[in-house]
């Protein structure tokens with residue numbers, strides 16, 4: 249059965265709770281790369297996410313380019329957000345580095361904290377073109393077995409695109425899975441951009 253993984257970055261935001269309801273309606277599990285300062289604003293949404301069985305990952309504390317800060321600063325960015333998630337009862341799984349930027353030094357830091365990096369291979373640029381039909385078209389035309397789809401749940405136009413993305417891809421036989429499921433798990437200190445188990 250062909251699989252894809254929906255991933256949502258930069259939240260939890262104002263539209264995340266609504267997105268969780270949409271995913272529940274469609275019985276779809278996704279992966280959320282959450283930002284520490286957003287978790288502080290909406291810890292209840294993290295608990296709702298976890299209770300629904302979604303995978304929750306770490307997208308840093310306040311979204312710097314990790315390749316542009318010191319290794320110590322990068323470590324604090326990740327460790328702080330890990331602690332914020334654990335405080336909500338969540339075991340964070342994997343890191344999406346802001347802007348997808350990593351190098352060997354960043355991977356070393358992630359590895360020492362028990363994390364691997366997860367990027368994507370389908371990017372509809374939903375943060376740039378805040379237009380629901382455009383986002384639906386870009387995601388559904390680029391999806392392939394094993395794809396990791398990048399979206400941002402902080403934009404209502406992106407959340408609005410999710411029902412049609414799910415129905416279109418399900419009609420093509422796709423199954424929606426988490427990043428851990430589609431990759432089979434990411435070894436600490438390594439990086440992946442797509443699923444190994446399409």
Ligand SMILES: [Zn+2]
Nearest residue numbers: 257258346347
């Ligand atoms: Zn981001």
